[in-house]
Amino acid sequence: MAVTGAVGAETPGVGAQDHGGTYSGGIWSWLTTVDHKRIGVMYGVSAFLFFLVGGIEALLIRLQLGTPENTLINPDLYNQLFTMHGTTMVFLAIMPLSAAFFNFIVPLQIGARDVAFPRLNAFSFWVFFLGALFMNSSFLFGGAPDAGWFGYANLTSTQYSPGMRVDFWVLGLLVLGVSSIAAALNFIVTIINLRCEGMHFMRMPLFTWMTLITSFLLVMAFPAITVGLVLLMFDRMFGTQFFNPLAGGDVLLWQHLFWIFGHPEVYILLLPGLGMVSEIIPVFSRKPLFGYAFVVYSGVLIAFLGFGVWAHHMFAVGLGPVANTVFAAATMLIAIPTGVKIFNWIATLWGGSLRLKTPLYFCLGFIAMFIIGGLSGVMHASAAADLQQTDTYFIVAHIHYVLFGGVMFALFAGMYYWIPKVTGRMLSDRLGKIHFWIMLVSFNLTFFPQHFLGLHGMPRRTFTYESGLGFEAMNLMSTVGALLLGSSMLIFIWNVLQMLRKGPPTGADPWGGSTLEWSIASPPPHYNFKVLPKVYGRDPLWAADTSDSRPGDDVEAPEPHMPGPSAFPLTTAIGIVVMAAGGLTTTLPVLFVGVAVVLFGVYGWAFQPLEH
Amino acid sequence: MAQSNEHVQHAHPSNGTYVLVAAVLGVLTAVEVAVFYLEAVRPVLVPLLLTLSAAKFTMVVGFFMHLRFDSKLYRALFVGPLVVAIAVMIAMLFINGVFRL
Amino acid sequence: MSQTDVATLEVHSATGLPSRKILMWAFIGSECMLFGSLIITYLVYRGKSIVGPYPEELLNIPFITVTTFVLLMSSLMMVLALSAVQRGDMKWGKVWLLMTAVFGMVFLGGQVYEFTHFVHEGLTLQTNLFGGSFFLLTGTHGAHVTVGVIWLLSLFFMGVRGRLTQASAETVEIAGLYWHFVDVVWIVLFTLIYLLS
Ligand SMILES: [Cu+2]
Numbered sequence: 009m010a011v012t013g014a015v016g017a018e019t020p021g022v023g024a025q026d027h028g029g030t031y032s033g034g035i036w037s038w039l040t041t042v043d044h045k046r047i048g049v050m051y052g053v054s055a056f057l058f059f060l061v062g063g064i065e066a067l068l069i070r071l072q073l074g075t076p077e078n079t080l081i082n083p084d085l086y087n088q089l090f091t092m093h094g095t096t097m098v099f100l101a102i103m104p105l106s107a108a109f110f111n112f113i114v115p116l117q118i119g120a121r122d123v124a125f126p127r128l129n130a131f132s133f134w135v136f137f138l139g140a141l142f143m144n145s146s147f148l149f150g151g152a153p154d155a156g157w158f159g160y161a162n163l164t165s166t167q168y169s170p171g172m173r174v175d176f177w178v179l180g181l182l183v184l185g186v187s188s189i190a191a192a193l194n195f196i197v198t199i200i201n202l203r204c205e206g207m208h209f210m211r212m213p214l215f216t217w218m219t220l221i222t223s224f225l226l227v228m229a230f231p232a233i234t235v236g237l238v239l240l241m242f243d244r245m246f247g248t249q250f251f252n253p254l255a256g257g258d259v260l261l262w263q264h265l266f267w268i269f270g271h272p273e274v275y276i277l278l279l280p281g282l283g284m285v286s287e288i289i290p291v292f293s294r295k296p297l298f299g300y301a302f303v304v305y306s307g308v309l310i311a312f313l314g315f316g317v318w319a320h321h322m323f324a325v326g327l328g329p330v331a332n333t334v335f336a337a338a339t340m341l342i343a344i345p346t347g348v349k350i351f352n353w354i355a356t357l358w359g360g361s362l363r364l365k366t367p368l369y370f371c372l373g374f375i376a377m378f379i380i381g382g383l384s385g386v387m388h389a390s391a392a393a394d395l396q397q398t399d400t401y402f403i404v405a406h407i408h409y410v411l412f413g414g415v416m417f418a419l420f421a422g423m424y425y426w427i428p429k430v431t432g433r434m435l436s437d438r439l440g441k442i443h444f445w446i447m448l449v450s451f452n453l454t455f456f457p458q459h460f461l462g463l464h465g466m467p468r469r470t471f472t473y474e475s476g477l478g479f480e481a482m483n484l485m486s487t488v489g490a491l492l493l494g495s496s497m498l499i500f501i502w503n504v505l506q507m508l509r510k511g512p513p514t515g516a517d518p519w520g521g522s523t524l525e526w527s528i529a530s531p532p533p534h535y536n537f538k539v540l541p542k543v544y545g546r547d548p549l550w551a552a553d554t555s556d557s558r559p560g561d562d563v564e565a566p567e568p569h570m571p572g573p574s575a576f577p578l579t580t581a582i583g584i585v586v587m588a589a590g591g592l593t594t595t596l597p598v599l600f601v602g603v604a605v606v607l608f609g610v611y612g613w614a615f616q617p618l619e620h
Numbered sequence: 621m622a623q624s625n626e627h628v629q630h631a632h633p634s635n636g637t638y639v640l641v642a643a644v645l646g647v648l649t650a651v652e653v654a655v656f657y658l659e660a661v662r663p664v665l666v667p668l669l670l671t672l673s674a675a676k677f678t679m680v681v682g683f684f685m686h687l688r689f690d691s692k693l694y695r696a697l698f699v700g701p702l703v704v705a706i707a708v709m710i711a712m713l714f715i716n717g718v719f720r721l
Numbered sequence: 722m723s724q725t726d727v728a729t730l731e732v733h734s735a736t737g738l739p740s741r742k743i744l745m746w747a748f749i750g751s752e753c754m755l756f757g758s759l760i761i762t763y764l765v766y767r768g769k770s771i772v773g774p775y776p777e778e779l780l781n782i783p784f785i786t787v788t789t790f791v792l793l794m795s796s797l798m799m800v801l802a803l804s805a806v807q808r809g810d811m812k813w814g815k816v817w818l819l820m821t822a823v824f825g826m827v828f829l830g831g832q833v834y835e836f837t838h839f840v841h842e843g844l845t846l847q848t849n850l851f852g853g854s855f856f857l858l859t860g861t862h863g864a865h866v867t868v869g870v871i872w873l874l875s876l877f878f879m880g881v882r883g884r885l886t887q888a889s890a891e892t893v894e895i896a897g898l899y900w901h902f903v904d905v906v907w908i909v910l911f912t913l914i915y916l917l918s
Contacts, residue, residue, distance in 0.1 A: 124740045189751060197743045200693070203735040227751035228701050232708075235758035238857070248846050248853035250762070256769040256850050264715070265758060268708055315704050319715070331715050611875075635804055642797035646790060649911075653786050656916050666917065673912035677905055684800050684901045691738055694746045701750035705757030712761045 040573035042126035048112030055104035062096035074487035076475035086471035087154035094157025100140045106280035116525035119204025119541040124197040132191035134581035143180030153177035161251035161262035179588040192226035206543040213523045218283025229272035236265030267318035281418030292368035293360025306345035323391040324398040332391040339389035366440030370421035377413025402462025408455045432530040433511030439503040446496040453489030457482035522547035535568040580609030763854040770849035776918045788831035795824030796904045809887035815880040822873040
C-alpha cells in the first residue's frame with residue numbers, strides 16, 4: 009500500500025508483471041493520471057499516512073491519560089488532539105481507505121476498463137487530498153480544530169471558539185464533502201452502467217454491492233452535514249443567528265443535521281468492510297457465500313433504516329419520550345439485518361475447507377470484535393441505558409469496537425487480500441499473522457477496559473482525572489495496549505516494505521479467487537481487460553463452464569485505447585482549496601482567484617476531448 | 621405504462637403537449653395564488669396548497685423531465701432520495717412540533 | 722474520430738442508458754437532500770424570530786407570482802429547445818436556449834430586486850432567524866439558477882460557433898434536467914415560503 013509512489017520513481021515496474029506501465033512514468037504522470045488503479049493507489053497511500061497521523065494523535069491522548077493528573081499535554085492541545093483524531097480517522101483515513109478499494113477493485117470486479125468518469129475520479133482524489141492537507145495545516149496556523157469531531161453548537165460559535173480553528177474544520181469538511189459526493193456519484197454510475205455482459209445485479213460481487221449502497225448513502229447523507237456546516241459558516245463569518253440561543257436559534261438543529269448525516273456515515277464507514285469480509289470468507293472457505301441474496305438485501309435494509317435512527321445520538325438532550333422510544337425501537341431493528349450478515353459469514357465458514365491465511369485471520373477477528381461492538385451498541389440503543397452511558401468512555405469503547413475492531417480489521421483483511429493484486433507481489437503470511445495477533449490482543453487491551461471506565465463514570469474528552477477514583481489501573485492498561493497497537497502497525501509497514509523489495513511475484517490468482525479481478529495479471533495492465541469479459545454466474549472463476557473464457561491477457565486483440573491524462577481535475581481541485589483559503593482568511597481577492605481557477609478548470613475540462 | 625415505452629427512448633411528448641402542460645402549470649399557479657387570498661378556503665388552505673404544489677411538481681418532473689416516459693432507473697434514482705428527504709423532513713417537523721404549517 | 726476510439730468507456734453501457742444522464746439523475750437525488758435540509762432549517766425557524774421584520778410584513782405575493790411564472794415558462798422554453806435540437810433544428814434550438822437563459826436572468830433580476838427591497842426594509846442575514854434562513858434558502862436556489870444560466874449561455878455560444886449539433890442533444894437534455902429540477906425546487910419554495918407564510 010505505502011508503496012507505489014516509490015515504484016514509479018525508482019523501480020520501474022514491480023516485478024516482471026508490470027504490464028503496459030501501469031505504474032511507470034514520472035511525477036507528472038501521477039498528477040495528471042485518470043487511471044482508476046493509480047488513483048486507487050494514491051488514495052490508499054495518502055489515507056494510510058493520515059491513518060498514521062490519526063494514530064499518533066491517539067497515542068498522545070493515551071500517553072496523557074496513562075497516569076492520573078498527568079501534565080504531559082495541556083488541556084488546549086488535548087482538545088485539538090481528540091478533535092483531530094476523530095475527524096482524521098473518519099474523514100481522512102477510513103473513508104479514503106475504502107475509496108482506495110472502490111477505485112482499484114470495483115472496476116476490475118465488474119469487468120470494466122475504468123470508472124464511468126475517469127477525470128471526475130481524479131478530481132475526487134485531488135479534492136480529498138488537498139482538503140486533507142488544508143485541514144491539517146491548521147496545526148501550523150494557530151492550532152487545530154478543538155470542538156470535537158461532531159462540533160456541537162454553540163461550542164463552535166465565535167464566542168466560545170474564536171480564531172480560525174473551527175473555520176478550518178468547517179471549510180475542510182465542506183471541501184471533503186465535494187470530494188465524497190463526486191466520487192460516490194461516479195461509482196453509482198460506474199456500477200450501474202459499466203457492468204460487463206452477463207453481470208446482472210444479483211451476480212455482482214458483494215464488495216461491489218456494498219460499494220453501490222455506500223455510494224447512495226454518501227450522496228444522500230452528505231448534503232445534510234453540508235447544510236449544517238453552511239449554517240455554522242454563516243454564523244461565524246457573516247454574523248447570522250442560526251445557532252445563537254439569544255436570538256431564538258436552536259442549537260439542537262445542528263445536532264439533528266449532523267446526525268442525519270452522522271448515522272448513515274457509520275454505515276458509510278462500515279459497509280465497505282462488510283463487503284470485503286463477504287468476499288474473503290468464501291474464498292478462504294472454498295465455498296460460495298451462504299445466502300448471497302440475504303447479505304445483499306440486509307445491506308440495502310441497513311442503509312435504508314440508517315436514515316431513520318439519527319436521534320439515538322441525542323437521547324440525552326430531552327427530545328421527549330415519544331421521539332426517544334421511536335428512535336430506540338428503530339435502532340434495535342437495525343441489529344436484525346446486521347445479525348443476518350454475521351450468521352451468513354459463520355454459515356459460510358461452517359463446513360468449508362478453511363485455509364488459515366492472514367486475510368481470513370483478520371476476517372475472523374473482525375467478526376468477533378464486531379459482535380462485541382454491536383452488542384454494546386444495542387445496549388445504548390435503549391434510551392434509558394444510554395442516559396448512563398452518554399459522554400462516558402463506554403461510548404468511546406463502543407465506537408472503537410465498531411470502527412477499529414470492525415472496520416479496520418476488515419480493511420486490513422482487504423489489504424492482505426488485494427495488495428498482491430495491486431503490486432504483483434506477495435506479503436509475508438508469517439509477518440501478517442504476527443501483525444494480526446499483536447493487533448487483536450493489544451486492541452482488546454486498549455479498549456475493553458474502557459467499557460468499565462465508562463460505566464464507572466469516567467467522562468470522555470476530559471484531559472485528565474484525579475487519582476483515587478479507581479480509574480488508574482484500567483487507564484494504564486489502555487495506554488499500554490495503545491502503544492502495542494501502534495507498534496503492530498510497524499510490523500505491517502515492514503511487511504509491505506519487504507514485499508516491495510523482495511516479495512515473491514504472485515500470479516494472476518494467488519488465492520483461487522472467484523471474482524473477475526483474479527482473471528487478469530497482477531498488477532493489471534492499464535486497460536485491465538483486453539477483451540471485455542462475459543460472465544454466466546455469481547462466481548465466474550469458479551464456474552466450470554467459463555474455463556474457456558478466462559478473459560486473460562494472452563488473447564489476440566488490439567490494445568484498447570484508454571482516456572488520456574488531464575491536468576484539469578487537479579487544477580479545479582486546487583481552485584476549490586484556494587476558495588476555502590480565501591473564505592478562511594476572509595480575503596476576497598484570494599476567494600476570487602479560487603473561483604477563477606475553478607471556472608478555468610471546469611471549462612478546460614469540459615472542452616478537452618477524452619483522448620488526447 | 622413506462623414498461624411499454626422503455627425501448628422507445630424518444631417517445632417524448634410533442635411540442636403541443638409541452639405547451640399544454642405549461643398552460644396547466646400557469647393555471648395551477650394562478651389557482652394557488654387565488655386560494656391564498658380566498659377567505660372561504662382558510663380551513664383547508666394548507667392541504668390544498670400542498671396538493672396543488674405537488675401536482676405542479678409531478679407535472680414538471682413527469683413531462684418536462686420525461687420521467688413518465690423514460691427508463692425506470694431514472695425514476696428510482698430520483699424518487700428514492702426524494703422519499704428519504706421527505707421522510708426526514710416530516711420526522712424533523714414532528715420532533716420540533718412544527719406541525720402547524 | 723476520437724469519440725469512437727474512446728468508445729470502450731463512453732459507449733459501453735450495461736443498461737443501454739447514457740452514463741451522463743444517470744449521473745445527472747443521481748446528482749438530482751442528492752440535491753433533494755440538500756434542499757430538504759435547507760427547507761428543514763427554514764421550517765424549524767418559522768415563527769422563531771424574536772425581532773422583526775417578520776415574513777408577513779415583507780413578502781410580496783403578487784410580485785413573486787410574476788417571477789415564479791417567468792421561471793415556470795423558462796422550463797417550457799427549455800423543453801422546446803431540446804426538442805428543436807433533437808430534430809436538428811439548430812436555429813430554433815439556439816433561440817429557445819437563449820430565451821430560457823433570458824427568462825432565468827429575469828427571475829434572478831426579480832430576486833435581486835426582492836433582496837435589495839428587503840434589505841431596505843431592514844431585513845438582512847443578521848437581523849433575525851427569518852432573515853438568515855430566508856436568504857440562505859432562496860439564495861442557494863438563486864445560486865443554482867445562476868449556474869444554470871451560465872450553463873445555458875455556454876450551450877448557446879457553442880451553438881453560435883456551430884459546435885452544438887443534433888448529436889449533442891444529450892448534452893442539452895442533461896442541462897435541461899438540471900434546469901427543470903431548479904424550477905421544481907422553486908415550485909416547492911414558492912408554496913412553503915410565500916403562500917404558507
Ligand atoms: Cu448512530
